[in-house]
Amino acid sequence: MTNTREYRIVESSAGPAVEQKPHVPPTSMENNIVQHYLDQYADRLETRAIQIERGAIESCYETLERHLDEGPWLVAFDDRTWEAAGSALTDMFERVGQPWVGIRIETQPEYDHPVCTDELVEACQQRMGEEGCTAGVAVGSGTINDTVKMAAHRRGRPMGVVGTAPSMNGYTSGIASILSDGVKTTHPCTAPRVVIADLDRMAEAPERMMASGLADLMSKPVSNSDWAMSARLNDTPHSDEAQAIIERAADSLEGVASGLPDRDRSAIRGLVEALMLSGIAMSVAGTSSPASGGEHLISHYIDMTAHAFDQPDDLHGCQVGVGTLCASYLYRRLHDFDPSDLDIEARVEALPTWEDYESTLRERFDTLFGAVVEHAEPAYPTPDQLHSRLQRLVDQWGVVIDETEETLRTPASLETELRAANAPVRFSDIGVDAERARRAILHAKDIRNRYTILHLCWELGTLETWGEEALDRYA
Numbered sequence: 001m002t003n004t005r006e007y008r009i010v011e012s013s014a015g016p017a018v019e020q021k022p023h024v025p026p027t028s029m030e031n032n033i034v035q036h037y038l039d040q041y042a043d044r045l046e047t048r049a050i051q052i053e054r055g056a057i058e059s060c061y062e063t064l065e066r067h068l069d070e071g072p073w074l075v076a077f078d079d080r081t082w083e084a085a086g087s088a089l090t091d092m093f094e095r096v097g098q099p100w101v102g103i104r105i106e107t108q109p110e111y112d113h114p115v116c117t118d119e120l121v122e123a124c125q126q127r128m129g130e131e132g133c134t135a136g137v138a139v140g141s142g143t144i145n146d147t148v149k150m151a152a153h154r155r156g157r158p159m160g161v162v163g164t165a166p167s168m169n170g171y172t173s174g175i176a177s178i179l180s181d182g183v184k185t186t187h188p189c190t191a192p193r194v195v196i197a198d199l200d201r202m203a204e205a206p207e208r209m210m211a212s213g214l215a216d217l218m219s220k221p222v223s224n225s226d227w228a229m230s231a232r233l234n235d236t237p238h239s240d241e242a243q244a245i246i247e248r249a250a251d252s253l254e255g256v257a258s259g260l261p262d263r264d265r266s267a268i269r270g271l272v273e274a275l276m277l278s279g280i281a282m283s284v285a286g287t288s289s290p291a292s293g294g295e296h297l298i299s300h301y302i303d304m305t306a307h308a309f310d311q312p313d314d315l316h317g318c319q320v321g322v323g324t325l326c327a328s329y330l331y332r333r334l335h336d337f338d339p340s341d342l343d344i345e346a347r348v349e350a351l352p353t354w355e356d357y358e359s360t361l362r363e364r365f366d367t368l369f370g371a372v373v374e375h376a377e378p379a380y381p382t383p384d385q386l387h388s389r390l391q392r393l394v395d396q397w398g399v400v401i402d403e404t405e406e407t408l409r410t411p412a413s414l415e416t417e418l419r420a421a422n423a424p425v426r427f428s429d430i431g432v433d434a435e436r437a438r439r440a441i442l443h444a445k446d447i448r449n450r451y452t453i454l455h456l457c458w459e460l461g462t463l464e465t466w467g468e469e470a471l472d473r474y475a
């Protein structure tokens with residue numbers, strides 16, 4: 001499906017390492033809150049250093065050298081990130097005598113931007129082996145970071161990332177999102193050992209990438225509600241420590257949205273900090289749940305259908321932002337719901353057998369069925385499970401509402417903040433027409449085995465009507 005040959009290797013500059021490296025002054029770790037958590041959870045985090053500062057590119061070698069292994073490093077970039085940071089970084093490697101091998105990631109002909117595919121990871125992995133690279137250095141954001149993360153992980157080598165855009169929260173996460181046989185899947189891997197965020201370089205990122213980073217984090221109010229709700233109804237693990245980090249990340253976002261269109265450095269710093277903390281929280285929790293709920297499923301649905309059926313998509317965070325508005329609307333409706341209106345016996349009676357539901361999924365997902373069913377089946381409740389979950393919901397209604405309300409925000413306040421950053425707020429802004437948006441809201445729950453507001457609404461029998469209302473607002 002994806003073309004394996006659509007990358008090429010550029011200049012290989014694997015010269016011998018010089019004996020004496022010029023002295024690079026130690027970096028002032030301006031970013032104390034991020035460092036604080038790195039130190040506090042040093043035993044649980046693979047990331048050792050995060051350098052967030054203006055002009056970091058000029059002084060990051062010392063940080064990279066301290067944490068990556070000696071020997072040639074594989075430096076991965078694309079045309080844009082070469083301009084943004086790759087060229088300056090490798091100039092510096094030349095100056096200090098750091099051997100490096102470059103791999104330019106090209107846009108595969110079937111996509112309009114580089115995509116992290118199995119083939120790309122393999123190419124990177126192979127290149128690391130052939131050149132005897134002791135570490136990887138990704139110059140970029142989502143795609144390039146994920147590609148090098150996974151390639152280095154498979155080779156058992158450490159990697160660092162020099163970020164070029166504050167566009168997503170994967171810089172510090174131990175997860176890579178890879179398009180595998182046309183299906184976007186997340187895989188656990190080793191998190192970057194070093195993350196470099198030069199605020200001046202990041203400030204040059206396209207506005208939509210910054211908006212995407214903010215919107216990815218704006219999912220917190222609903223993803224945290226999903227996380228707490230699932231813990232309450234299903235006894236899934238919840239971590240107060242990760243929750244505290246996520247809360248701290250939200251503080252960093254205070255006043256950030258409106259500063260992004262002006263490329264205000266302190267706004268970008270706040271956003272970068274929050275993105276790093278969000279990734280750290282996922283690593284501390286050992287799951288992406290603190291930062292990924294039903295709103296992310298809506299985004300993943302758009303990704304899957306984009307790749308499989310050649311439909312438009314947008315940046316991850318931009319999709320998540322629109323998904324967040326829908327999910328927060330569903331929560332509003334849930335909070336207005338009167339649990340005494342719920343007829344549990346009738347709901348259990350109405351539950352399709354798995355066999356019937358499986359054929360529904362086959363129709364809905366067509367060629368994606370095989371990839372979806374493995375997540376959908378373990379998530380599908382038996383009549384007994386449904387009965388006890390709904391009973392627990394009714395019994396603990398007040399607690400569930402209080403706990404989900406704690407982190408939740410109104411759709412209107414979320415929308416105001418997204419708009420301030422010029423982030424998309426409607427499905428039509430991200431190229432998704434009303435019919436596909438309807439399917440995203442109604443069908444996305446089956447693509448992951450993670451209980452969210454989408455699942456709860458479906459089990460209550462309200463997903464269609466409330467989803468339709470959300471669609472009226474956000475199509």
Ligand SMILES: [Zn+2]
Nearest residue numbers: 169216316320
């Ligand atoms: Zn995300």
